[in-house]
Amino acid sequence: MSRILFRNANLLDGDNPSRPNATIVVEGERITEVSSGAVTPRAGDNVVDLQGMTLMPGMVSGHYHAAYSIGGEHKAGMDAPATKQAVWAISNVQKALRAGYTSVVGAGTFHDIDGRLAEAIDAGLVTGPRLIPSSRALSPKVTEDEPAEGVPWLKCWGPDDFRDATIREIERGARIVKLFAAAGHAMRSCREMTFEELKAASDAAHERGARTRAHVCGTAQVMKCIEAGVDIIDHADWMDDDVIDALIATNKFVLPSMYTPWLSSADPSLDGAEYYDAEDFEYMRAKVPVANARGVKFVPGDDYGFFDMAPHGDYSKELACYVEQVGISPLDAIRWATKFGGEMTGIPDLGTIEAGKLADMVIVDGDPSVDIRILQDQARIIAVIKGGEVVSGALPVTQRAMAAE
Numbered sequence: 001m002s003r004i005l006f007r008n009a010n011l012l013d014g015d016n017p018s019r020p021n022a023t024i025v026v027e028g029e030r031i032t033e034v035s036s037g038a039v040t041p042r043a044g045d046n047v048v049d050l051q052g053m054t055l056m057p058g059m060v061s062g063h064y065h066a067a068y069s070i071g072g073e074h075k076a077g078m079d080a081p082a083t084k085q086a087v088w089a090i091s092n093v094q095k096a097l098r099a100g101y102t103s104v105v106g107a108g109t110f111h112d113i114d115g116r117l118a119e120a121i122d123a124g125l126v127t128g129p130r131l132i133p134s135s136r137a138l139s140p141k142v143t144e145d146e147p148a149e150g151v152p153w154l155k156c157w158g159p160d161d162f163r164d165a166t167i168r169e170i171e172r173g174a175r176i177v178k179l180f181a182a183a184g185h186a187m188r189s190c191r192e193m194t195f196e197e198l199k200a201a202s203d204a205a206h207e208r209g210a211r212t213r214a215h216v217c218g219t220a221q222v223m224k225c226i227e228a229g230v231d232i233i234d235h236a237d238w239m240d241d242d243v244i245d246a247l248i249a250t251n252k253f254v255l256p257s258m259y260t261p262w263l264s265s266a267d268p269s270l271d272g273a274e275y276y277d278a279e280d281f282e283y284m285r286a287k288v289p290v291a292n293a294r295g296v297k298f299v300p301g302d303d304y305g306f307f308d309m310a311p312h313g314d315y316s317k318e319l320a321c322y323v324e325q326v327g328i329s330p331l332d333a334i335r336w337a338t339k340f341g342g343e344m345t346g347i348p349d350l351g352t353i354e355a356g357k358l359a360d361m362v363i364v365d366g367d368p369s370v371d372i373r374i375l376q377d378q379a380r381i382i383a384v385i386k387g388g389e390v391v392s393g394a395l396p397v398t399q400r401a402m403a404a405e
Contacts, residue, residue, distance in 0.1 A: 002044045008052060009023065015352055059341065069092065100364070130345065132176060133176070134213075232252065254299070259302045319372050363384075
């Protein structure tokens with residue numbers, strides 16, 4: 001099997017500061033060698049001279065609604081036919097891939113679009129990032145006689161109902177079950193889920209090799225989700241030091257999703273801005289850097305496609321928000337999107353550039369750890385590589401080695 005040698009790379013491995021003049025060897029779908037110097041090519045190897053361009057891991061959007069096209073230039077409302085929503089979902093995930101996001105983690109879908117789309121991508125029928133499919137969002141009923149079926153939510157009442165719904169959604173293809181555990185962060189009203197309901201859903205998911213994630217805000221509410229075994233915490237607004245301790249002790253992933261709240265705070269006239277509170281954003285602006293410094297595993301991802309202010313494709317603007325508005329270093333923001341994001345997918349060997357890891361990588365013209373805004377410029381995303389294959393863009397000029405140099 002021929003190899004690809006990437007020479008003269010500015011290596012941004014997902015965890016450490018960038019290193020110039022690195023060589024990375026890819027064979028098949030995996031990285032086989034990472035060297036700080038030259039590597040002698042074998043006959044038949046493809047040699048790519050990056051001439052100082054950055055080679056970094058493929059990024060992960062960890063709170064991803066593939067089927068959401070409610071906002072943005074092209075709209076498919078929640079009541080649109082499932083086939084139309086599915087077509088837009090294909091377009092959306094391909095936008096993520098072109099932007100350098102080789103994996104996306106579902107955070108709620110319409111119908112069973114995530115599950116079917118993930119199958120199509122895995123089968124090679126559709127080009128797209130690795131998609132960890134989500135369920136429809138399971139939301140607590142306010143009264144027991146409230147209708148259960150809806151788009152996009154599935155309403156539940158009591159632990160047994162949540163358990164049954166979790167099992168059904170997993171059977172429909174979900175690998176992550178979304179729970180609306182408490183109001184806050186753009187959700188103005190929601191009956192708070194009980195501990196028993198949260199635990200029933202999480203236990204049912206874990207018994208079937210799946211996970212749960214919860215939309216939750218509030219100190220006590222986040223702590224309840226942690227104690228009930230929820231795997232992924234969406235937002236965690238108003239977390240305090242005790243919550244931070246618990247997040248670290250239980251190795252939870254947290255998706256603060258601060259991009260749309262920041263946009264709303266900066267311009268209250270934007271579509272959807274009325275759902276967010278400036279006080280909430282200011283609290284998290286102060287708290288997230290503290291939690292980050294202490295070791296909470298944050299991952300980027302927001303409600304792209306739900307409001308006009310955050311269309312699909314704008315994913316890397318969120319990274320700039322964390323750097324410029326929240327005070328996170330560019331290297332940490334990149335770590336969130338690569339190392340921590342890769343771990344959060346649940347797929348082994350993603351997230352960093354190391355020997356033995358899957359070759360999900362992005363070639364970037366420039367160093368995002370110096371200027372995070374580079375990642376927003378599509379023209380500077382030179383090539384996106386997934387499992388050793390170029391899936392977007394093109395490699396710089398490749399030379400085939402005829403014999404050992």
